[in-house]
Amino acid sequence: MKKNDKLFKKKIKIGVSAMIGLILLVKVSRLIIIFSGDMPAMDDIYFLAYDSRTRETIIYRYDADMKKTNEVGKAAEYFHNCKIDSEKKYITGVCNLWPPEKYDDTKSEFKSGIVRYSLEDGSLTLLRSEQQMCIGNNQSIFWDSCFPFDNGEKMLMCYVDEENNFTYLLYDLATSKAKKIGMPKMNRGVCDIRKGNIWYPKRKGVMQYNAKTGELKQFLQNADVCTVSDDSRKASYFGNDNKKIFLYDMVRKKKIGTLKAGWNKAFGSLFPYSCGWDQSGNYFCYIEHFIKFFGSSDTRIKVYNLHTKTSKCIFLHRNASATVQYEFVRNAD
DSSP, X not given: OHHHHHHHHHHHHHHHHHHHHHHHHHHHHHHHHHHHTOSOOOOOEEEEEEETTTTEEEEEEEETTTTEEEEEEEEESEEEEEEEOTTSSEEEEEEEOSSGGGSOTTTOXXXXXXXXXXXXXXXXXXXEEHHHHTOSSTTOBOGGGOEEETTTTEEEEEEEOTTSOEEEEEEETTTOOEEEOOOOSSOOOOSEEETTEEEEEOSSEEEEEETTTOOEEEEEESOSSEEEOTTSSXXXXXXXXXXXXXXXXXXXXXXXXXXEOOTTEEEOOSSTTSSEEOTTSSEEEEEEEEXXXXXXXXXXXXXXXXXXXXXXXXXXXXXXXXXXXXXXOEEOO
C-alpha cells in the first residue's frame, strides 16, 4: 500500500513538473518571438467614438510605430461602418442621425448619406445623399447594414421593401448605377462585405453569400455577429453574451483563442465593427468596458496579439458616458 502511495505521489510530481516546464517553454517562446523581431509588425489602427449628446464622431488613430493614440478628425452626426483605403488617404462610411427617434429629419439641414473623410486635409465630403440615391421609398434605407467595398468606390446598400424585408443593392459611386442582388430576404442585417462575399447572421449561425456567383453557404455555426479578417482566413464572434469573444481559424476549422471579460467587465458588441483585425490578421482589436455606476464605464480599446497570446490597451476613456459608443475602421478590400 505504501509502495503504491509513493508511486502515485511520484507520478503527481512528474506531472506537475512537466506542466510547469510546458508553461515556462510557452512563455520563453513568446519572449523569443518578441525580442528576435520575428513577430509581424502591427498596422496603425483607426477607430471612432460617437457621442449622441454632442452629435459628432471623433476619429482616432493609433500609431503603431510611435505607440500613441491621437485624435485625427471629427465628423458631424453618426459616422460609422467605415473603411480606410489601401493608401490610408481617406475613410469612407455612412453618416446618419442617431438615434433617429430623437430628431425630426424634416427640420434638420443634415442629410444622411455616404460620406468620405480625407486624412490629408481633414475635409468631409458628402458623396451621395439619401435623396440623391433614390433607393426604395422615402427614408427606407437601413444604414446599419450599408458598407463600402472595392477600396471605398462601391457600396452595399440595404433598404426595407414593401413586404418589410431587407433588400440589397450594389451601388457604384462613380456611375451611380445600382444592381440588385439575390440575397435571401429573411435575414437580420449584414456583418460585412469583402471581395464580393457578404456575411450575415441567421438562426444561430453566420451565412456567407457571394454576390458574384450567388453561392450561399454556412460560414460559422452557433455564432451571431462576426468580424472577418481581411483575407477571410480568420473570424471572431461572441458567445451567448458579451462576456466572451471566440477567435476562429476558417482554414483549419478550429478555435485559436478565447477572450474572457473579467468581473464587472463586458465587451463592446453592439455593432458589426465593434471588433476589427489588422491587415496581417495577426492582431485582433476589441472594446472592453469596466462597468461603473449610473451607466458609465471605463472604456478600453485593446489589441490581442495572436502570436504572444497577450492583449494591450491602446486607448482609455475613463468614466465614459453611456451616450458614447466606439467602433473600428476596417481596411478596404
